[in-house]
Amino acid sequence: MIFVKNVTLRRGVKVVLDSASMTIAPGEKVGLVGRNGAGKSSLFGLLCGRLHEDSGEFTIPKQWLMAQVAQDMPETEQSATDFVIEGDTALLAAQAEVAAAEASDDGMRMAEAYMALNDVGAYDAAARAQALILGLGFSCDELDNPVNSFSGGWRMRLQLARALMCPSDLLLLDEPTNHLDLDALVWLEAWLKNYSGTMVVISHDREFLDAVTGVTVHIDNAKLVRYGGNYSKFEEMRAEQMALQTAAAARQADKIAHLQQFINRFKAKASKARQAQSRVKALERMEKVAPVLADAEFSFEFKEALNVPNPMLSMLDASIGYPASPDASEGTPPTVIVRGINRSVLAGQRIGILGANGQGKSTLVKTIAHALEPIEGELSEGKGLNIGYFAQQELDVLQPGDTPLEHMIHLAKATPQNMRGPGQSGGEQSLRTFLGTFNFSGDMVKQPVGTMSGGEKARLVLAMIVWQRPNLLLLDEPTNHLDLATREALGIALNEFEGTVMLVSHDRALLRTVCDEFWLVTQGEVQPFDGDLDDYQKFLLDEAKRVREAASAAQKLAA
Structure with a gap:
């Protein structure tokens, strides 16, 4: 049992927890939620022993083994498999004891050491590690690649696999889904559902929290408030509490009325098509938790587009991929990922782009955005x-030395007068006012972007997109750095947007709320997906099973 009783915790001059209390029973799976800066990571620091309470009582069973994802970027020439195996601390200890026993020349000690080595699963360690690696989206031919050969996001997946490899009584996960595609996310959910220990997870993915947690602890005003239930249940209970607070309800009345008007309008628009029903369900959830959404500190809207062409764009026999490297020998062909695309995007469509990792979702988006040119065929606008x-x-495109105001001034200078809407003069004061609607107020407008959090950078990018008054929103994983409140605000803004949306995201709540239809990028093709997200999750799990079985068969043949 984890006990936190009347604990006060300070970070510098800030009181993060003030006489806060909670208990977590063995085997409970807890979602830790709260606004950015509320103290979620600080509470993790207390749980793992990195921070210590300033007053009060904190106890955790001394015999518990703890696992968490290391935040440092691994730098090693070890293979991916060997790196993940080293996460099994019990195995490492058993191997060390075998070496010590052999050096001691003590027969009994050696026998006991080898028995212990067998008990900790030494002989299937590689298979267990590789199952984790494959589940998190790597391919079979990458299992023996050096860790240093992978990009930063993939190395963080290896850190996650290493933490899951560790036998533990307490698993601490801080935003474990940030570097995952939807296929890896679905696999991780299934793995965590079978985890038998105690788990505490911080996440801004509501469907992930709903799937893997049964208790929610909310950090609110430096207190720990425990709710029995997953994130959706927490939202409903908190909404009921807030609705009972008459003063708060009165302050929120206008915001709730606006939200309700929006819900009614878009529920009426939704057809009875299977995909649209996901949006209806999402909107019904918003009806239940309207007070919580109205209380959110952040909201924004996309401005009405100045014109709306129809069709927006068309792809005719298009093949997409990457051109040959400048360093490649003459005559080296480009890399084609998807062939023969014949699709049109019409005004008002709301398309979710699905596909397993590496199938070409981002390549499709980059091609539509002109970051890549089609290798063959035609893309007309x-x-x-x-x-x-x-x-x-x-976020990397932002200039780290420039401030939000400087970014907006550069953008305003590059935006022709005839592309600006009412109130977009481009003057410094109007730009300050505009940035204020995205929570950049006071001195924040002159803070270098390089010193800002990922969430703040993402808000700045959204602000720059809104300023441009687009008629087609092309969004590739827009929620990676956004907290739950900002994700909700983005979902509402996207549904109020009258233009066209094309969305790649592993945030299923956002996909359900925004999209009426899906395209599936798989096996070198782009096809409509006739189903909803629940059907797609089943498709992903079946694909993951097929990959695991193929890997197992290949290993047996190699043996």
């Missing part, structure tokens, strides 16, 4: 198409 593009790497 409607007259007046204005794309608002949020790329996975968009």
